Amino acid sequence: MNWQRVSAIIERELRKFMRTPMLLFMTLLMPLLQLFVLGNAFGGRATHLTLAVVDEDGGPAARRVREALYALETNGDMLRPIVYESEQLAADDVRHGVVQGALVIPAQFSRRVYAGERPHVGLLLDNTDNVLSATLRSYTAGAVQRASREHPTASRVSPTVSLDAVELYPYVPYMRYMLPGVISLGLFMSAMIGGAILYLDDKQRGVHEGYLVTPITKAELVIAQIASGTIKATVGGVLLALIGALSAGATSILEPARLVALLVLVVLVSIAFMAMTSCIVARMNNPIMPRAIFGMLNTLLYFPSGAVYPTQGLPGWLRVIARIDPFTYSVHALRVLLLKGAAVSVLLPDLLFLAGFAGVMVTGSVLLFRRTL
Amino acid sequence: MTAPSQGRPAPRPGVADPAIVVEHVVKEYGQLTAVNDVSFSVAAGETLGLLGPNGAGKSTLIRMMTTLVPITSGRVLVGGHDVAREPDAARLKIGVIPQAMTTDTDLSIEENLDIYAKLYGVQKEERHRSIAELLELVHLADRRKSLVGTLSGGMRRRAELARGLVHSPDILFLDEPTTGLDPVSRADVWEMITRLRQARGLTVLITTHYMDEADRLCDRIAIVDKGKLVALDTPRALKDAVPGATAIELSVDRTPDDWEEELLALDGVESAHALGGNTWRLVVDDAGGSATALVSHAQKRGVALQSLSVTSTTLDDVFAHYTGHALR
Numbered sequence: 001m002n003w004q005r006v007s008a009i010i011e012r013e014l015r016k017f018m019r020t021p022m023l024l025f026m027t028l029l030m031p032l033l034q035l036f037v038l039g040n041a042f043g044g045r046a047t048h049l050t051l052a053v054v055d056e057d058g059g060p061a062a063r064r065v066r067e068a069l070y071a072l073e074t075n076g077d078m079l080r081p082i083v084y085e086s087e088q089l090a091a092d093d094v095r096h097g098v099v100q101g102a103l104v105i106p107a108q109f110s111r112r113v114y115a116g117e118r119p120h121v122g123l124l125l126d127n128t129d130n131v132l133s134a135t136l137r138s139y140t141a142g143a144v145q146r147a148s149r150e151h152p153t154a155s156r157v158s159p160t161v162s163l164d165a166v167e168l169y170p171y172v173p174y175m176r177y178m179l180p181g182v183i184s185l186g187l188f189m190s191a192m193i194g195g196a197i198l199y200l201d202d203k204q205r206g207v208h209e210g211y212l213v214t215p216i217t218k219a220e221l222v223i224a225q226i227a228s229g230t231i232k233a234t235v236g237g238v239l240l241a242l243i244g245a246l247s248a249g250a251t252s253i254l255e256p257a258r259l260v261a262l263l264v265l266v267v268l269v270s271i272a273f274m275a276m277t278s279c280i281v282a283r284m285n286n287p288i289m290p291r292a293i294f295g296m297l298n299t300l301l302y303f304p305s306g307a308v309y310p311t312q313g314l315p316g317w318l319r320v321i322a323r324i325d326p327f328t329y330s331v332h333a334l335r336v337l338l339l340k341g342a343a344v345s346v347l348l349p350d351l352l353f354l355a356g357f358a359g360v361m362v363t364g365s366v367l368l369f370r371r372t373l
Numbered sequence: 374m375t376a377p378s379q380g381r382p383a384p385r386p387g388v389a390d391p392a393i394v395v396e397h398v399v400k401e402y403g404q405l406t407a408v409n410d411v412s413f414s415v416a417a418g419e420t421l422g423l424l425g426p427n428g429a430g431k432s433t434l435i436r437m438m439t440t441l442v443p444i445t446s447g448r449v450l451v452g453g454h455d456v457a458r459e460p461d462a463a464r465l466k467i468g469v470i471p472q473a474m475t476t477d478t479d480l481s482i483e484e485n486l487d488i489y490a491k492l493y494g495v496q497k498e499e500r501h502r503s504i505a506e507l508l509e510l511v512h513l514a515d516r517r518k519s520l521v522g523t524l525s526g527g528m529r530r531r532a533e534l535a536r537g538l539v540h541s542p543d544i545l546f547l548d549e550p551t552t553g554l555d556p557v558s559r560a561d562v563w564e565m566i567t568r569l570r571q572a573r574g575l576t577v578l579i580t581t582h583y584m585d586e587a588d589r590l591c592d593r594i595a596i597v598d599k600g601k602l603v604a605l606d607t608p609r610a611l612k613d614a615v616p617g618a619t620a621i622e623l624s625v626d627r628t629p630d631d632w633e634e635e636l637l638a639l640d641g642v643e644s645a646h647a648l649g650g651n652t653w654r655l656v657v658d659d660a661g662g663s664a665t666a667l668v669s670h671a672q673k674r675g676v677a678l679q680s681l682s683v684t685s686t687t688l689d690d691v692f693a694h695y696t697g698h699a700l701r
Binding site: 373 | 469
């Protein structure tokens, strides 16, 4: 390994990188947008849900159900009960989207409650929207259960509801949940843009032809490319992690030990992604290809990694992908580091996997790379 | 005609340690034979032009000689090193200026050169000395800190010439060095190539599809067509080999059937080639006699002559003579 040659390639890449700061900015922009837009769009509690209430009973227990529902309205305007005269009208309005659901309290409801029988209430839901119907189901179920107790608690407002209502930043938890995925995605994008796409653009322009007439070896060229991509991704990744962590209120990252661990992790993840993409594009010539496979890889690796949804909910075949996916380990390690406040040593298995993965991919890239045109 | 060898004795092929030896070289891509059994050698200090249309196999040949493309069969020696067996030794002997301009536009001229010198393993002091000297030679010393993106096409080409020489090679390969340049920049680049060749005692191999470029720069010209070497000699000898002394270019309002045969049947016409449209080029022994015969024949056939000019034979005629078709 001739380090003068390796450092010459790195020097070229970094000089170019420093003269186009826009590239770094754009690489950071998309993950940050995702953090702020998705972090705020998802995971917020659905409010202002309208619920048709048809009271065919009119008894005291039925009144308590209605009161419990009104209490939800006063508590953060989560639910707006609207009284309907007939079940038919209510059902039509659910179908037409005027209300999100309809609660039907049948005749004899109060009598059954007092008789200690298990009374039933009907809930019509528009289940084309899973998230809304599940939210509505849980609100209503809570209200019905509380109201059907013969001696309701002193407070009409249940402790859970009042706890939810005092949260100062109701959206932060999901933003925090997304943060490790977003940082990983930023590193992946850096590897794609600053690595694979630049590599094939250079190849297309004939820059590689220029390298190949010099005595540089395959390993030197591949390692230099991966190293320069890693440096670029690390700069972006650390910036992204700091901006993201501070915006999501995860300030523990500023502890020196965590900062060092973050740097090590970001470097390893960057090498893993750079080497993986360089393996994929080693034999490609068309610069359109990495742009085309970017979306595919993103779907295949980002979504099963636990970045947006817990891996525990995945079917078997997706778990297999998740197990060999560097995203999974990156997301897990970042979550430990940024959100859980656990000891840094907990990261070790993730770091080991990432190092092993990077080693395999670097070797693969060197083997796949062709020294001729 | 420009004297290409500029007073030096024309080097002869195959004498005393040629700089480049190409022996029975074949390159196949699947069923396609891009280069078909080509052999030649280039003497030290000589400038050889590979002349041929696009797709003739020139670039493939130069890429095999510069270790970029594996050779299917045959052998290439550059600077005494077999490119297949000792590629790194061969690489240190050669400088390559590829067809595409590959200097980085967002780096300065000096940075571009410095990075390449490092790739060739040139040590720091030698780099500084060599880069300063080269930039003087290509008249870019005062622009050395300029970003390549701010240079004109001709200046950028000169920067690339300098970049190809940062490791002081003996042999320089230039793949279509003036394609895409305006006439002034072309003349500029030609001058630089001549200057560098003299200053460094270089052996130069240049591919081109411009006749004037080959005529101006090369000691000898190899005509390549469809993967084969069809002729190799000095520009003078190649022109002398074409029968006929002058050429007539004519354009007509329409081309009757059998027009080519009719032209060939005229007195003193050695060859006739269509140049596209209704324009034809004839190589003739006696321009006056043939022109008279041509005018009366055209009148007889009811073909109107729109223009007629008499010129001396050029390398275009040489090319047509050897390959049976016009170069452009």
